[in-house]
Amino acid sequence: MGFHCPSLVAWNMVSMSKHTTAVFREAHPEPPFWRVRFEMVNPPRPGCFLLADFGAPLREVLFPAALHTEGFDVLVPPGHPVQRLLPGESVDLLGPFGRGFQTEQVERLLLVAEAQLLSPLLPLLEAAPMVTLVLAAPTRALLPPAQRFPPSVELHLITQDGSVGYAGTLETCHNADSPLLEAIPWADRLCASCDPAFYPKLARMVRQQRLNPPPNFAQVLIQVAMPCGVGACEICRVQTVNGERRACTDGPVFDVLDFVF
Amino acid sequence: MGFHCPSLVAWNMVSMSKHTTAVFREAHPEPPFWRVRFEMVNPPRPGCFLLADFGAPLREVLFPAALHTEGFDVLVPPGHPVQRLLPGESVDLLGPFGRGFQTEQVERLLLVAEAQLLSPLLPLLEAAPMVTLVLAAPTRALLPPAQRFPPSVELHLITQDGSVGYAGTLETCHNADSPLLEAIPWADRLCASCDPAFYPKLARMVRQQRLNPPPNFAQVLIQVAMPCGVGACEICRVQTVNGERRACTDGPVFDVLDFVF
Amino acid sequence: MIELAPNHKFGLPIATPVLPAAGVFGYGDAYRDLVDYRCLGALVTHPVSLHPRRAAYPPRIAVRGEHLLIHTGHPNPGLSAILRQYRDLWERLGVPVILHVLAGTSAEMAEVMDKLSGETAIQGIELGLDEHTSVEKALALLRSICLNSDLPVIVRVPFVGVSALASPLAEAGADALTLTSPPRGLLPLSEASDDEPLPLMRGRLYGPAVFPLLLQQLSYWIPRLPVPVIACGGITSIADARACLALGAVAVQLDAVVWRHPDLLATIAKELANDSDNATP
């Protein structure tokens, strides 16, 4: 059963533009994470992602935690497979993929994150003249040290046990004096990275504080499993007011108003 | 469905004497292999083996290629998982297992090997006052350099393409002038590590040169898959004149006369 | 060319024996920046149903070593929406389009075929079957397609259903069979505790260990079936693909491995084309 492929030669000529590599540069501890630096020509914009092949059956979703002219950093947990890479080794990547954060022409940027999901917001710490970060964690020890942040960032901490900052959770930030509620009217853009279960609540807070917020005033990142990154597997579907959407191609950054059910 | 285990405490008290560890010391290239040094209290005798856990679904069979007072060396191919070990790291081992070579009170020791199976014979290079090694390979480039062997060893090379030494294979060493046939009458012990398909032929050569060789005059090592090492899986069975035997517990060193069918 | 439907009046010729499995490749535009579609024998679409289907409740994926358990619920916007959105793309794609169809009843299937009548963008149907579909139901679905459509029909046979379904389907007029759908598995999502019931995830099993199970089925069934067999399950290398063809499969479908290595589709297609060039005198 022989067959010939007329276009055999031509296959190589199509630009397969989303298959790329990055070069591992170095990694150093930044408790509770490791900061890993890669060199790459077109690193993903904040909120966009890459799929890295580290040998597992699924590629790993990488959100940049910092962007440089010549590449980007990511934060990974200790024991991560990157620790087996040697400086100069290259990593097989697909991407960049997705719709990221839009912060052009923003003056007053409000960032909202749970500490363990903070990393995709880090590239935005100096994305506007005025930046406020509301950061929540169960307890003080799970928060990064304040001196890690640029001095220009106004930092509001929330801990569930009250060990530092406002005592409570993002979910319970209803009181007028809560740092989140106070900051929403001030901001002209909100970017969040939290448990998606919080977003309907956040949408209500935004509605309550801003009456008619413009589209994309509050942009929220959804971190779910994204096996393919291109809209092929349908595993990353999330429910929105407009029906199901794919986190990988329609997100992973959505308008919070998509979650007002 | 609760249950109690009366002997729960006692379990730990039985000596589980064949589960052990060795400490990885260092590895250096010895083309076409890497020589890897381990520290271990009771290293296996020549021809005996260990089962090492390097992360694969089956443990790997390790034959010592050299024995030291404080441990042993093995030869492994490049790219072997030991290259991921750090000096001082320990390796989980089962063993030592098996019946090894017996070379006590031997004066004239004849070693016979195919080059790629040589390593389990290396600890015997100085096991007797006089040692002759008959070493076969398809071509010169696949033989280790002569200066790797102690000067006391008399070396006879056989290459299939005649690029060095006797032109032929172990199987075709019938002629009276062949190094193998010449050496058999001289020796008072023969230890071999070859493709098992050769052993029936070797047995005939031994019979022909020695008429009534004493038991264990010619000892041959069989390298087959040995998943359990203890006689539990029945995967290592080999056919002998006395019926099937297990390489792991009845061998891996057998009397060549076991293979006179 | 390779003929997937030698007994069909129009046939379903494909240029290379490498296809994506239904559900891993979307509807034809998802991989535009990663795969040159000309390397594909055909596009096998994500499963499509008559009415829209919503995604299964998460989690939808679990990893066990080298293996994945996946459970999506086969969400899709329904046939009409799919046709509206992809018809033009499919016409321009340059490779045959095989629509993977899900349907619960033969009446539903008849409606699906009705909507497809006159549709020139589609060259074949792949019928998806549930794990424990009875012979009667499988034959009824197949008959409903054949009665209401001229398109060649491939049936993708469930892993546990090959013994019961393969021969009856081939005799009832399936033009080809895809062996097999992924086996169904179950995994705990966290450790068991005495207090609560164990949270479990049910799904389809993907990964390299499925391959020896597939080959076992191929070696037994290909000589016993009068229709071409497309191999699917745990194929992750050119050697795997070659082994399937050596056992007589006409083509291979790659499944979850495509997400990790989209380039494998073209790599395997090229290597097999070389094999074939070397073999033909």
Next chain:
Amino acid sequence: MIELAPNHKFGLPIATPVLPAAGVFGYGDAYRDLVDYRCLGALVTHPVSLHPRRAAYPPRIAVRGEHLLIHTGHPNPGLSAILRQYRDLWERLGVPVILHVLAGTSAEMAEVMDKLSGETAIQGIELGLDEHTSVEKALALLRSICLNSDLPVIVRVPFVGVSALASPLAEAGADALTLTSPPRGLLPLSEASDDEPLPLMRGRLYGPAVFPLLLQQLSYWIPRLPVPVIACGGITSIADARACLALGAVAVQLDAVVWRHPDLLATIAKELANDSDNATP
């Protein structure tokens, strides 16, 4: 104590729910320097036949990623030789001995049971069945054991045969079922070439990917079966063992993982004993 044979007149109580699977642990002395046998609920022996069986022609094992394909031919010196060699050891072992028996016909099985009559070293039988054993043959073998012996009988059900065999066997008097034997697979031993037929190895598949397939079977079948179920297949951790018990299995059998981690038998037995101590008031 855990009762493996609650409906049997003598029963088959075991102290821990952890057993070695037939074929991975020998006959009771192989692991003497590596496993404290008191951690085992019972010894399940290597498969034994009436007459001696020789090993299958090599290769007998192939590795695919995390998985093994194994094919031994179940060599053994035959029942009489085994009894002669191990009877005394079994009497002293301190744990019940379950003899795994292979037999081609019910007449052969009757002879096996005859040789076992009066044998006090054995507390139970595990019946091994071939992959595509028919219901009639399986029931005939079971009946032959029950007619000719007083021992409790566990049947180890083939992976593809659970649907057909599990209920009939349980209703016909099996005291317990082991779910399942390993699935059969096929692997190429080298790359395919056009000139020669592909060298293939057929065997049983072992490894962690078998576990989700096992759990799927357990979750469906345990509630539907009137007898205890012993879980076997790809169990490689304490979490796996707990999941099986959480689904209602009375015990677990560890298979090829024992060769890599013989200590896992004791580790799992201890952890499960702790679980059980914490649960009982």
